[in-house]
Amino acid sequence: MSAAAAARRILTRLHEVMASRLHAQGKLDHVVDIIAESLDSEVCSIYLLREGMLELFATHGLNAEAVHVTRMAIGEGLVGTIADNVETLNLAEAKAHPDFQYRPETGEEKFHSFAGVPIVYRERAVGVLCVQHVDPRRYEDVEIEALQTTAMVLSELISNNELIDEEEARGLTPADTGPATISGLPLVKGLASGAAVYHQPRITIDQVMAEDIEVERQRVYRAFDKMRDQIDNLADRAEFGVGGEHEEVLETYKMFAYDEGWSRRINEAIDAGLTAEAAIERVQQRTRMRMREIDDPLLQDRMHDLEDLANRLLRIVSGQLGTAATQGLRGDAILIAKNLGPAELLEYDRRRLKGVILEEGSLTAHVIIVARAMGVPVLGRVRGLRGIVQEGDFILLDADNGTATARPTQPVIDAFETRFAKSRKRQAVYAELRDIEPFTRCGTRIEVMMNAGLRDDISTLPLVGADGIGLFRTEFQFLVSATLPQRERQFRLYRDVLDAAGDKPVIFRTVDIGGDKALPYLRESEFENDENPAMGWRALRLALERGGLLKVQARALIEAAAGRSLYVMFPMVSEPWEFEAAKKVFDEQLTYLRKQKKMLPEAIHFGAMLEVPALAEVLDQLLPRISFLSVGTNDLTQFLFAADRANPKLAERYDWLSPAILRFLRRVAQATVGSGVDLGICGEMGGRRLEALALLGLGFRRLSITPVSVGPIKEIVRQVDLRELEKAVQGWLSAPPENMRAAIAGWADERGIETD
Template sequence: MRSASVPRLEAVKSVTPLALLRKVRDVMNTAARPQTRLDKLVRVIAWGLQSQVCSIYLARGGDIFELAASEGLHKEAVHATKLESGEGLVGEVAAMAQPLNLADAQSHEKFAFRPETGEEQFSSFVGVPILYSHKVIGVLVVQSTDAKIYSDEQIEILQTVAMVLAEMAVSNQLVDLNEITGKKDELLLSQYYTGAKLSAGLAKAVAVLHRPRIDIDKLVADDPDAEELRLSRAIVELQASVDALLERSAVANNDTKREIMETYRMFTQDKGWLDNMNEAIRSGLTAEAAVKKVQEQMHARMAKQSSLYIKERIQDLDDLSLRLLYHLAGKTSTAAQTELPEQFILIARSLGPAELLEYDHEKLKGVIVEEGSASSHIAIIARMMDIPMVGGVQEVSSLVQSGDMAIVDGDHGEVYIRPPEDVEQAIDEHIEHRRARDARYAASRDLPAVTRDGHTISLNLNIGLYLDANQLDRPDVDGVGLYRTELPYLASSDIPDVEEQKKIYGEVLRHAKGKRVIFRSFDIGGDKQVPYVKIGAEENPAMGWRATRIGLDRPVILRRQFRGLIRAAAGQELHVMFPFIAEVSEFDATKALFDRELERAKVEGQVLPKSVKVGSMLEIPSLLYQLPALLKRVDFVSIGSNDLLQFLFACDRGSARMSSRYDRLSPVVMNIVSEIVERCTEAEVDVGFCGDMANKPIEAMALLGCGVRCISVPPPAVGPVKAMIRSLNVKELSEYMEYLRSLSDHSIRNQLEQFARDHGVDIE
């Protein structure tokens, strides 16, 4: 409420904003008690702003603001005067989270006279909110006997001091954030969550945030000019990064994404935002502190607006402010490039396959994400790496600090953060039990995968990362049923050349020592994006331009890979499988590319593979209706349940909400598997199963009951699946499955579990 007729109170010429802020900093850095420092602060601020009164009100429980220190008001009012939010001028500042600047305070409708303060002699009043993490934790007030309006410069100084004061108030526990919010401090308490079971296993280790928080250690600038230059450079970097995002095809070709990023760009170029940060620096703050100060003020102001659009822009502001802080700090945006503990559990909002692969798998013991489903590729990779993973844990990344103890139980979808001592002890016992169980599995590795009634089951591995020779040396493993050729290249910036691929595939064959290895050609696209293929925006990427579709449209990728495979398999058996085939003509076209490379190798006089077998994945329902034609062309087929079930149920496998809606163990799935096995048996074509459905003993048992005799699983699943096989009478199960397949139930899981209990089948 300013009046043009009221003269403005100018700042003391001899005290610059930076000088005042440095005096405030010096007071804060003294070893005195917090109350003593508050008392000194109000004297320094009153002197610097040439005012008779400076007071600090701090928040207490129940939206109460208590006079915590004052220079100029009666001393007996300190800790005695209290105002509710919205009560009096102090309460109005707190409620609105905005400065209030008055020449005649007592004439304002919100003025509440408190006789114990002795403030009736003062006319002018200016109050600014003390903000911390978007909460008003106090109010900073100056008053004067002169009926004058304080200048914008003085208000800016007060806001800057208020920000520094907020850090002191919280760090010295002058305010209790839990008392203010009415909540317990979730960053101190033990937390328990349930989520989606993405990858089995149990781990306990310290937490590491995938995207580390930025802590601002230095608030007051030594050289404001240098800080302005740092901010300017960081802004340029931020604007360039946003422009780069806009130019990416995934954004440029999608109106919604482009609109979001255009809003981001508008923020980065907003003159008010930039001017406010530079003004905060000129008042004495570092660039980082200036960004935080302006973010807090704008967040508080925007949060008071009724407009939904304005409120939605708060997240944009917070995200851009965080990005700007990363640029200022010169830090990478993920923890993968930092020094990591010897053992850690990764905490993230979301993760892409390439991001997970950046971490040292020897140190990474578990993953907890806010998003994700069991069929997402990030979960598949976690299972291949034998890393426990739980998804769908909402807001976990905001409730964990790096260094907190964490427990991830992928078997039951449970997560503990800062667990109590008794839980830690129980988990330690479980981990020891798992070690003993794994030792038992290891001791039985020489025993064959044969059922109790004499049926031999071919056990194979799904691999693609960190191939360990011991995994294929096991006598109970027949070979590799699925080698995911794309996984080593997800983080590569260029298409792998022929020699690179030949080397990797050759190493796999060398480790296999004559055992069969089925190489699946590149399955890129969908949630496995690679920088050397510009896919563009797709509304449903899982059903879009990916895998063999990309290979047929960009044949250089497939031909280069086929060339590497043929050279790597010189003099050996070569098995190649094409993914994501929707119709027989696609298989024919892909096979023609392979045959061309085989002919090229022959013409060049290269040593050819001893034999070549070519197969197809069965993962798109349309191909099931073309099985007779397909089976005449292939040497083998492999059922890929991950995509097959996604398309069968029209259920996005990347959706945490939908991940458990449909059960793999349903009569419809069992009937499809049984029919495929029957058709392949009639055509004398080998059929295997390489989907994630085979990883769990209970689900692998169901597949055996449908006639499957060749399954492929990640290395950690070999022990438990083989234990199931050796304890199963498959003839009894097959007879029971005929009845279960006739049902129309949502799931037959309970019936199968009961069968296992009744017949002594090990499905642990």
Template sequence: MPAVSATTAAREILVRLHDVMASRTNAQAKLNQVTQIIGEALHSEVCSIYLLRDGVLELYATRGLKQEAVHVTKLQLGEGLTGTIAEKNETLNLAEATSHPDFVHNPETGEELFHSFAGVPIVRAERAVGVLTVQHVDQRRYDEVEIEALQTVAMVLAELIAGAGLIDETQGPGSGGARDTASVRLTGLKLVDGMGQGRAVFHQPRVIVEHTVAEDTEVERHRVYSAFDKMRDQIDKMMSQADFGVAGEHQDILATYKMFAYDEGWRTRINAAIDSGLTAEAAIERVQQRTRMRMREIDDPLLADRMHDLEDLSNRLLRIVSGQLGTAAQLGLRQDSILIARNLGPAELLEYDRRRLKGVILQEGSLTAHVVIVARAMGIPVLGRVRDARRVIGEGDFVLLNAGEGHAVARPTSAIEEVFENRLSQTQKLRAEYAAMRDLPPISTDGHRLTLMVNAGLRDDVAALDTTGADGIGLFRTEFEFLVSAELPKRERQQRVYRDVLDTAGDKPVIFRTVDVGGDKTLPYMSNDAIEEENPAMGWRAIRLALERDALMKAQASALVEAASGRILQVMFPMISEPWEFDEARELFEKQRARAAARGKQPPLTIRYGAMLEVPALAEVLDILLPKLDFLSIGTNDLTQFLFAADRAHPKLAERFDWLSPAILRFIARVVRACDDAGVPVGVCGEMGGRSLEAMALIGVGLDRLSITPAAIGPVKAMIRSLDVAELRETMRALLARPPANMRTALAEWALAHDVRIA
């Protein structure tokens, strides 16, 4: 194919397809003509169209394969290359088709003559209803412009086959059929803790694009520009009315969201799709489909979340341009509701009446999603990764949501409702009990005073010091400011955040962890330095990245030094593997302290330096490092996966390796002994310390300081106040010397026998 733009290639094909679609011939004749047009335009010997019929992909038309295979060759979803495209709803582009592991030979088609293969899904209402493929005798990958042209044509084909009644409506969500009334339990990922109940409300029906080929591109362009203006006005108004009561990082997220709304690059891509001959709706959908495909290829959750924001805006723009503005938020919630959505953008969540919105269930979503940060600020529980939510739950169904335990029940029986109500009542009583303990110190029954601190990452999180009575912030994650920004945050902006945190904390200590980015937390403005990593958790991240990109760390050090003017500044460096890394990081901070003093700025009263022990290798050189440290923090999340060589995000490994394994407890006990001998305070910050049984074990191996989530303070404090620390430590020494077959069971039985409160 000659070197032309994707816009020109698609336009040439669409001009010819317009006449085909307008003709009075039957659907089969039209599809036959389509394969000829595409094959000729792409100089490809083969062009074939497969349609999903009765749950099976049927070869419906072809140019280049044997005609006797039409309506005879049939493939299951996931069978062969074509079945894989339909099942995964993704594009394939292969120089040699037989090299792909999913290749299946269909001898009746005569396809053995052809080597190269490319295929794109024909998508309708977010599901593949067919596949468009091209093949070539020569071994070559199709050019990007050819693939984009195929994807654009596939949109038009979706309209053609829908109009001809050829789409299989018996498969997939929303296909109709008898309404299920049985109770059903759905599981997912806890995104925002909490419980709620209400009637299921669907956030929005998908806008089905009915007309794809434009009659007048200038008219379509004007419609898009007008929709952009209206969308931006809506977002500006929404942001000006958003009221969280206090400032916080959620405001920065919304600013990033607004930045996307005003992104000219996005509008340019839609414009180019209109130039190719698509209507305004089809152009938006075309760009949106490309975004979805990119989302499936992105491993970095933060970048994927940015793509979700763009998807949210695309949905908003599509509704405006099509005149279908009726989201559940705009229509208004009439009763207590549980919102069901594939995904949500932060601005869309803000449109809902939070008095009646009792919870959110997402088919997608991640812990780092922007909407999750906003939902947490609004106090709305969120359950994510509920794959079948929109298929299994019906509009108006009564739903019980327990995000904390990772499940929801639709159409519950009276017995299930009673259990839920009891659990909700019990949870509220426990909350009240923990709240009443706020001012009580974490002192054990034998008079041992422990230190309970909270982990934080947002300015709003600092308020937990008052609500929980925690002793301070043992880990303030500073990277969020970097992750939600479109560019490297200015020193002044960072300084403002750190000063706010210190001011809010008052006389309680705050330990700032220096920026931990890189790996799976890629910064978009550092993408030129990014390299593809097979295991990003053990890659170019944290202190490794910060020391190499020292401008980033110098700006942060300067901001922290000036923010802590006249106060004690505590900083710790993440992922230290060897003592020289700590030395370099400390020297960098000291230079910024000297620089601030030289400029007449009042420096901190003192700077206390710490390191995080997450890399097991550091335990072997503690004798070198400890004399230089003011404190050490053990990061159990990364440490556990490094010790076991087990990715904690891997679904098959997440529950396989127990935090209460003797290997972990022995390792931590050895580190604690080394710190005690050197007179260096040591603590734990991580999920392990936030679970009452695990926290008990950590205290048992000698730890006196835990930094945990705010929600865990109450249960862990209650456990400590029922515990005899001296007796526990004597028991732990015996258990670690001769570990039982199941350490978790042994510790649970000991706690039960000694009336230790384990939540």
């Protein structure tokens, strides 16, 4: 029997129960009898959330005296684990599970097998439906599918009969009328203020069981056609030009919209007897459960795109089309959502959308790429927003520091506005420095370059007055693509970047994927089994092993730079032979293109990133082979301290101004003296004013930083006398003060150098 047939058989009988005049408890008692009989199971039980505990509400097979007596906390026992994780359990031997707890009053000691599914209401588990059997066996997939579909019907029965508290089901506490500060992860930095606007009004499903399956199927078909038309129109009117990364994002989004597997699963749910709305929600619940099982952040982001489409489809089929975007923003708004797809963000009025707060979200999500291009600050990973922020609440968003304040007091508003005004004033000062070269007071020219990774980033270059692109992250194109970018697409991107940069240099870092930047279309056992991905199969290691990947990129870069100078930098070099192996790939492509009579670059300058501490021990062998060396402070720091920067417990533990790091950097700088190799810094460290002072004092003369940091760093460079600064830094490193950060800040303050 198929899953649809099994579910349909149960739903047909449940329909009679739902339509009967029985009271709610009587209906639940009938439901457990029906499921137990249909699945040939000796036990079927329903637990519901009441006063924060999961209470046994109905059972077939366990002791009747345990009903309304047995209670478990969320996370307690197998039932509590299902509710806590919103996941399905299917066990041949329940007692073998580490979370198993025996409750003597139920008389369940003779039962071995156990299967349970969460009863989900408004995206939260409000109960558990479970079955048990004497014989040890795993339940068949069709039985689990039937249980999951039945749980959805139970959700309707529970809500209609007020068997659970509405506020408790939503996980809400009474709305606080006072100010509330929330914290999250800065995804797109910036300051903004406005009224809280929830992106998506909650869609209520009034009917779960279908009267006519064919009618429901036709409703879904029409909704799919309308949704696909909407996506096609969005792709046509995207505001970011032709051929950019945003176009690739929308193409990936479009691919999901036309996915036959997704529509097939919805049809199967309709076959089981669900309405169109319930079928879409049923498949969406399965998607959410899958997302909780996926550790790969990039794959999770792609699943978010699919959830975005499911929400869109559900709104269309239900006729509940009123989103904040379609209704229109009435004033300055801070948009709030669990997550957003890129297409949904593009629907908003850019003049009134000032910021976004997401319950989820990550730096690699498609929507963040679009938000960055729109210049909209985004704060992510903020939990429990609906319990804190009400529609219309005034919000101050500080995505620079990863916070937002709802319902702020007037003094807080005044302080924020003062900071906002100061920020605008500072930006005006930095704008005046755009065309001024950054010379120190003692006359030394410092190169202040910017980091980039998208085609649109290059437009920032003339606006901030950077000396060039000190780091172009070529992997961004790979991360936003649904498939491995072919040579022609890579060539077009690199050519466009060089064209936009004009006569300013662009240092292309060859693809740095792997680690926390795994690609869904490049699945390898090395990724899946890598317990320490930051120090695993990634960057140059991966590129050298997959020679075709580096070969294609080398040829695309060489052809794109025809008639110009090309700067190529290899990431995560550990030993000189790795640099030589990578350079050999480029040399072979040069030879090939020369034979093809192709126009070549005027010159190719090769460099390496020093991120792995081991490379510092062999610089004497590497320096004669390279033109430039860039120290990648982000990875270098975590390797020096054996501290994963992705671990929130360690992220802020180690200071860039610790003597250990500064002494290491001094040794690297001293090793390059007289070598003719251009030495620079790539990473966040160089973009912070206090840290930049330390780097200048160590002998670094090229800083590659985020575009927003270019102005502040140019300003501080012009206030420094390097001879005085170098002497101070040497003194601090010889006899480190108790607080290096305070020592440098005090030195700067004495000279009127602002380091905030």
